[in-house]
Amino acid sequence: MYALWLEQQQLRLRHDIPRPPPAADEALIQVRMAGICATDQQLCRGYYPFTGILGHEFVGEIVTPATRAGERVVGEINLGCGTCPLCLQGMSNHCAQRRVLGIKHYSGAFAEYLCLPLTHLHTVPDKVSDEQAVFVEPLAAALEILQQISIQPQQRVLIMGAGKLGQLIAQVLRLSGCDLSVCVRYAQQQTLLERLNIRCLKESDLAPRHWDVIIEATGAENGLLQALECVRPRGCIVLKSTFGGTVEVPLSRLVVDEIRLQGSRCGAFAPALRLLEQGVVQPEMLLSHRLPLQQGEAAFQLAAQKGVGKVVLCP
Secondary structure, eight states, rough: OOOOEEETEEEESSOOOOOOOOOOTTEEEEEEEEOOOHHHHHHHHSHHHHOOOOOOEEHHHEEEEEGGGTTEEEEOOOOSSSSHHHTTOOGGOOOOOOETTTSSSSSOOBSSSSEGGGGGGEEOOSSHHHHTTTTTHHHHHHHHHHHHSSTTTTTTEEEEEOOOOHHHHHHGGGGTTOOOEEEESSSSHHHHHHHHTTTTOOOOOOOOEEEEEEOOOOOOOHHHHHHHEEEEEEEEEEEOOOOSSSOOOOOOOHHHOOOOEEEOOOOHHHHHHHHHHOOOOOOGGEEEEEEGGGGHHHHHHHTTTOOOOEEEEEE
16 A cells, blocks of 8 residues: 655655554554644654654544444544553553554554554544544644643633644634634734634734743744743643754743643544534634645645645545
């Protein structure tokens, strides 16, 4: 089958990959659509030494088992060992031995077929299109913020980074009724947000020590330092950026101003699917390009361009 293969930070299209054989507890899934995200791009830059098929945002159709053939599904990406204390406490996302679809020791979705355990699959409602369902994984990550911290209607909330994830976070947080602003760099980002009546600010407009909650989703090394300049004393910074590198942080500022730092990663799929079915979020507006899997290398180059919307591959 065709697949996008990453090895030693080099991405190439291969046509000689065998179709994966599903284990007894797994489904064989034919990929219908898979999205390129910032983590995929960071893996190509060496964020984690992964070798194999990239891709973790997908919607597909079950081939086997026959009892569920034809069912449209999305799949959770973390596969814990199932036996360690973290897994037994329901925190398999943090299992030290976990495998992660298209990221760590597990073949991903930039291929014609993939396998996942049946327990990790969620049926896509008929009302939800493929173009919406392909966003379930990042939408779940956006919803995770509300599971981790309390955001009140009276709070001033700033999202730093108006890329695809930042846009999804904005659509989710506006449902809380908070005083929401998003820091934007590109006209297209502003157009999409203003279509939803979400306030946009330029970096030069940001007031120091002003915001109760800051969501840092810039994907840049200086994002945290910028957030520290803008958060008020006893405020909270939620970190969503993933990149390979280290950041020097003025710890005294965190201590003196009693600032809370909250890391945030994956979230639950079921609430994300409910929001899509109810029509209260519109992630498909972020989709800008559809390319066949065979043009995967060109798709990655396109997705890396500044201001480009979501790029998806359609095997």
